[in-house]
Amino acid sequence: MEAVVVKNLVKTYGKEQTVAVDDVSFSVGRGELFGLIGPDGAGKTSIFRMLTTLLLPDGGSARVDGHDIVKDFRQIRSSVGYMPGKFSLYQDLTIEENLNFFATVFGTTIEENYHLIKDIYVQIEPFKNRRAGKLSGGMKQKLALCCALIHKPTTLFLDEPTTGVDPVSRKEFWEMLGRLKAQQITILVSTPYMDEASLCDRIALIQGGRILSIDTPQNIIEAYPDRLLAVKANEMYRLLKALESHPDVPSSYAFGEYAHATFRHADTRPLEAYLREQGLTGVEVKDAEVTIEDSFIKLLH
Amino acid sequence: MKQFLAFVRKEFYHVLRDRRTLLILFGMPIAQILIFGFALTNEVKDSEILVVDYAKDNASQELLTKIGSSRYFNIRQAALSHNEILSTFRKGKIKAVVVFPAHFNEDLLHQNKAQVQIITDASDVNTANMVTNYLSSIIVDYQNQINANLEIPYRITPEVRMLYNPQLKGAHGFVPGVMALVLLLVSVMMTAISIVREKETGTMEILLVSPFKPVLVIFAKAFPYLALSLVNVTAILLLSVFVLDLPVKGSVALLFAESTLFIITCLALGIFISIKTSSQQVAMLISLMGMLLPTIMFSGFLFPIENMPLPLQVISNIVPSKWFYIIVKSIMIKGLGLAALWRETLILLGMTLFLLLVSLKSFKIRLQ
Numbered sequence: 001m002e003a004v005v006v007k008n009l010v011k012t013y014g015k016e017q018t019v020a021v022d023d024v025s026f027s028v029g030r031g032e033l034f035g036l037i038g039p040d041g042a043g044k045t046s047i048f049r050m051l052t053t054l055l056l057p058d059g060g061s062a063r064v065d066g067h068d069i070v071k072d073f074r075q076i077r078s079s080v081g082y083m084p085g086k087f088s089l090y091q092d093l094t095i096e097e098n099l100n101f102f103a104t105v106f107g108t109t110i111e112e113n114y115h116l117i118k119d120i121y122v123q124i125e126p127f128k129n130r131r132a133g134k135l136s137g138g139m140k141q142k143l144a145l146c147c148a149l150i151h152k153p154t155t156l157f158l159d160e161p162t163t164g165v166d167p168v169s170r171k172e173f174w175e176m177l178g179r180l181k182a183q184q185i186t187i188l189v190s191t192p193y194m195d196e197a198s199l200c201d202r203i204a205l206i207q208g209g210r211i212l213s214i215d216t217p218q219n220i221i222e223a224y225p226d227r228l229l230a231v232k233a234n235e236m237y238r239l240l241k242a243l244e245s246h247p248d249v250p251s252s253y254a255f256g257e258y259a260h261a262t263f264r265h266a267d268t269r270p271l272e273a274y275l276r277e278q279g280l281t282g283v284e285v286k287d288a289e290v291t292i293e294d295s296f297i298k299l300l301h
Numbered sequence: 302m303k304q305f306l307a308f309v310r311k312e313f314y315h316v317l318r319d320r321r322t323l324l325i326l327f328g329m330p331i332a333q334i335l336i337f338g339f340a341l342t343n344e345v346k347d348s349e350i351l352v353v354d355y356a357k358d359n360a361s362q363e364l365l366t367k368i369g370s371s372r373y374f375n376i377r378q379a380a381l382s383h384n385e386i387l388s389t390f391r392k393g394k395i396k397a398v399v400v401f402p403a404h405f406n407e408d409l410l411h412q413n414k415a416q417v418q419i420i421t422d423a424s425d426v427n428t429a430n431m432v433t434n435y436l437s438s439i440i441v442d443y444q445n446q447i448n449a450n451l452e453i454p455y456r457i458t459p460e461v462r463m464l465y466n467p468q469l470k471g472a473h474g475f476v477p478g479v480m481a482l483v484l485l486l487v488s489v490m491m492t493a494i495s496i497v498r499e500k501e502t503g504t505m506e507i508l509l510v511s512p513f514k515p516v517l518v519i520f521a522k523a524f525p526y527l528a529l530s531l532v533n534v535t536a537i538l539l540l541s542v543f544v545l546d547l548p549v550k551g552s553v554a555l556l557f558a559e560s561t562l563f564i565i566t567c568l569a570l571g572i573f574i575s576i577k578t579s580s581q582q583v584a585m586l587i588s589l590m591g592m593l594l595p596t597i598m599f600s601g602f603l604f605p606i607e608n609m610p611l612p613l614q615v616i617s618n619i620v621p622s623k624w625f626y627i628i629v630k631s632i633m634i635k636g637l638g639l640a641a642l643w644r645e646t647l648i649l650l651g652m653t654l655f656l657l658l659v660s661l662k663s664f665k666i667r668l669q
Contacts, residue, residue, distance in 0.1 A: 052510045054668045078512035088503030092318045093311065104307035105513045
């Protein structure tokens with residue numbers, strides 16, 4: 001059985017009927033780590049809030065663990081774990097008090113499900129008497145994850161869990177998700193960071209409330225239709241200008257220290273010569289390794 | 302039940318760890334009782350009065366001694382001329398002037414009739430009235446004293462008794478008023494703010510996505526404030542008995558029962574405000590403007606309702622604190638029981654049930 005099934009979900013806001021989620025459908029298998037990847041305002045949070053029964057959809061339907069998100073909201077609320085995008089624990093309570101409180105509210109105890117959170121909790125346990133408001137971003141996220149996990153949820157919804165967290169903590173966080181997956185917990189995670197996409201089993205690329213593509217990260221990368229070059233020169237701005245004016249480069253954009261450019265020919269030497277002609281120095285042209293971000297940009301056009 | 306207790310314990314952590322909340326909760330009632338009890342009284346005590354005595358005879362001196370020996374007046378200075386009166390009034394130090402005409406004693410003895418002039422500063426109407434009353438009653442008292450042995454036919458002597466508050470203590474009116482104010486602030490404002498805070502910080506989202514029933518969230522949030530409000534009632538009563546010398550004439554148990562009813566009314570109001578607002582500032586403003594102001598204006602605690610225009614008198618009926626104020630005053634000062642207060646109690650009960658129903662009906666189990 002699929003853990004989450006979403007069919008033609010629609011959500012609009014306000015009197016102007018601003019569409020936040022537009023006819024979204026996908027499904028997530030049990031024990032799968034599914035990522036919703038998209039920029040801010042793409043509709044990720046709205047989808048999560050509908051699936052966690054916090055918002056009513058304006059169209060379509062969805063089931064979580066076989067329960068309808070409108071009719072059976074009670075069952076869903078007692079079986080899923082939810083971690084909102086904003087840090088939402090009690091800042092004036094200590095780590096231990098927060099964890100205890102949420103364990104009790106969910107009708108369980110820390111001891112009962114300690115095995116689930118052990119890996120994460122041992123990292124913050126030395127600070128268990130510190131108030132949550134005084135923790136660093138990474139520690140806050142770990143505590144929030146512990147609180148969302150303490151009742152052994154069947155499905156875990158993590159809304160942008162790594163936003164505002166340092167790179168080391170982000171990496172640790174994803175390693176933890178990998179371990180949770182091994183416990184047969186279905187995980188839906190949203191993130192604006194494209195580099196985190198490859199860590200998911202499957203991803204949905206989402207923009208403006210619509211899903212652009214759903215597949216494994218590998219398949220999405222392999223489905224990239226064009227030849228992609230990484231081009232480097234001493235002056236990025238002039239390089240981008242030059243690439244834009246070249247007839248055989250349909251699209252180009254800055255990508256870290258390189259510029260990524262799709263290219264129509266097998267031979268790159270004429271392009272190199274062209275760039276030098278434009279007065280650019282330190283020109284370097286090589287084949288680029290396609291990333292999710294490239295696919296995303298391609299899909300947007 | 303275990304969940305409920307954990308929630309209540311969490312709520313107490315919030316209150317006890319926030320210094321500002323603590324200050325509002327416990328500093329405010331004590332400060333208000335002391336301020337109203339000692340500083341802001343409208344009692345006439347040690348009022349300075351000026352005396353212009355043209356008679357300087359036996360009778361005028363006797364009457365002056367009588368006035369001076371009461372604890373209400375201090376005879377500040379005996380002026381020699383009429384002209385000094387206005388200039389002294391302008392300085393604002395004196396409350397009244399008593400003028401004895403020449404031949405005061407003679408008039409009294411031979412014409413059986415003498416006059417005393419009392420001039421008061423009516424820029425403060427209440428004080429002027431009160432000073433005049435006190436002075437008149439001292440003069441009447443003196444008159445009775447010199448007439449004690451005489452038989453005067455057809456005499457009507459008004460025998461005035463200030464019931465329930467013979468010493469005319471100001472605290473009598475203030476303690477019930479302050480009680481209504483404090484309970485209102487704690488129960489309406491603090492409850493509204495604490496629920497809205499959960500919405501603002503996002504913890505409400507997590508609580509909603511939990512097996513805990515949303516309605517229980519509301520009750521669990523309100524319960525600690527009920528307990529704290531009762532602590533406040535106790536503190537106010539202790540202060541009024543031991544510091545202000547104002548005993549509770551009626552049943553203390555009844556007083557607590559009625560207070561609990563009023564606290565629940567306020568909690569229901571607070572919950573309603575919290576449902577309708579989404580930021581702590583708005584919740585606080587509405588609580589203050591929408592609740593505190595009507596209480597001060599319409600409870601009868603500072604301004605007598607009987608003197609208001611009819612429309613305002615009608616409006617005052619929907620202010621719960623008005624009924625609570627009447628109840629507390631009747632129990633504490635008049636010593637009345639439930640038999641005399643069933644009507645007010647019923648009105649308050651009706652308001653409470655109505656507000657609770659409306660709050661629970663409008664409570665949203667989702668975000669929108």
